Amino acid sequence: MKDRMLINISLERINTLFSEAMKTDNIELSRRYIKIMEKIGMRMNITVDKNIKRMYCKICKTPYRNISVKVKNKMVLIHCPYCGNIRRIPLDKEEK
Numbered sequence: 001m002k003d004r005m006l007i008n009i010s011l012e013r014i015n016t017l018f019s020e021a022m023k024t025d026n027i028e029l030s031r032r033y034i035k036i037m038e039k040i041g042m043r044m045n046i047t048v049d050k051n052i053k054r055m056y057c058k059i060c061k062t063p064y065r066n067i068s069v070k071v072k073n074k075m076v077l078i079h080c081p082y083c084g085n086i087r088r089i090p091l092d093k094e095e096k
Contacts, residue, residue, distance in 0.1 A: 010044040013037075018052050021063050027082070034061045059085045 021033035060083040068079040078087040
């Protein structure tokens with residue numbers, strides 16, 4: 001098992017990289033930050049927070065900025081403006 005201190009450092013780096021990816025206007029730089037963030041998570045075998053995972057496209061690794069969101073058949077449909085991918089997230093009445 002990984003040392004708890006290393007896991008805390010990795011989580012801090014993941015949060016920092018994601019906040020920098022959301023701040024910058026350069027799309028290529030924000031994609032790079034998200035790729036590094038995912039590599040840190042895989043290397044340390046930790047899961048990234050669900051709220052962070054839902055804030056970027058899984059295909060093109062670009063943070064969602066100007067997106068189209070629709071609710072249809074108890075699903076939230078998020079359309080990525082960069083690659084055209086449609087992400088479907090189940091809509092629960094109650095988060096558990």
